[in-house]
Amino acid sequence: MPLHRIKSPISEADIKSLRCGDEVLLTGTIFTARDAAHKRLIELIEKGEDLPVDLKGQIIYYVGPCPPRPGQAIGSAGPTTAYRMDPFTPAMLSYGVKGTIGKGPRRELVKEACSQYGAVYLAGIGGASALLAMAVEKAEVVAYADLGTEAIRRLEVVDFPLIVAYDIYGGDVFQNEIPKYAGLDLPVCK
Template identity: 55%
Template sequence: MADEIRLEAPLMREGNEALKTGDVVLLSGVLYTARDAAHARMKEAIENGDDLPFDPEGQIVYFTGPAPARPGHAIGPAGPTTASRMDPYSPLLVERGLKGMVGKGLRSEAVRDAMREHGCVYFGAVEGTAALLADRVKDAEVVAYEDLGAEAIRRLVVEDFPVIVVNDLHGGDLYLEGRERWRKRAPVGEGS
């Protein structure tokens, strides 16, 4: 396994250019949480010329809706949600300087194109590790859309938050590459 890469948010295009699909990254700094409903509101704000709840320049959005925090914890379990649900909205934030997204699952061609053009990387968080990921969150506060409950936008301060590069700036896609590697290794009659 390759060495882990440590990155401090906010991110810059130059740092993102060095990343390749499959790289294991430990993120520290600030992540913002946002799911479907929050993304729809941000799209509406952009269309109306209103300010966004946070400046996306250099930031990372984590597609999660954390559970309530247990005593002594910043947040409750916070696993990744399916990123494709944010695909209609993601290019709007990427065009405004967003440099990272964390979720699970494939992204659309339009999102991947916007990411390459504007220097944004898509990271995968491992599904089923919600409690472990929450342990990497040192502080959490709701910054917008509190009425959305778990889907409110939160500002998280994380330390060594583990992710894997899924889509890099060079056109790499870990999901597609993984399937190809598996097909090449599968015995005849399997993987068809």
């Protein structure tokens, strides 16, 4: 699988270069938002009001981190299940978000929205949260502090490991990969 080193905010050329199944090491600025923050953001978008943070052109990481110990940038911080944000995602991509990071397959409408708005869905490793926290150099709450772990944070990440789940061409890594292994027996563990 090709490996891309990509800067965030992500360029249009980089988005076009990604194919589902590719591995990515992402470096730069990303923003966190999950269930509760999305609910508020969508209400603002629907009313045509400004968001508390300009997310146009940005990548959103679906994560609710653990509190940091003194001296840590962030506590354990792995991706949450992405499909819970599916109802909000077409509107977020239409607004201008260029990528989302989460885990697990999503609804067809998200895949379609990725193609329509030129955005990618990147899968992080669910549960590898201590390891992924090490790739976060800086974290700062920038909106909705009252939501605690669900607040919007600006993160600076270095070589954050991801897999392209949905590309802009309709590609879907889950649909491509699973049939290759279906029906295979597991070798007995030594």
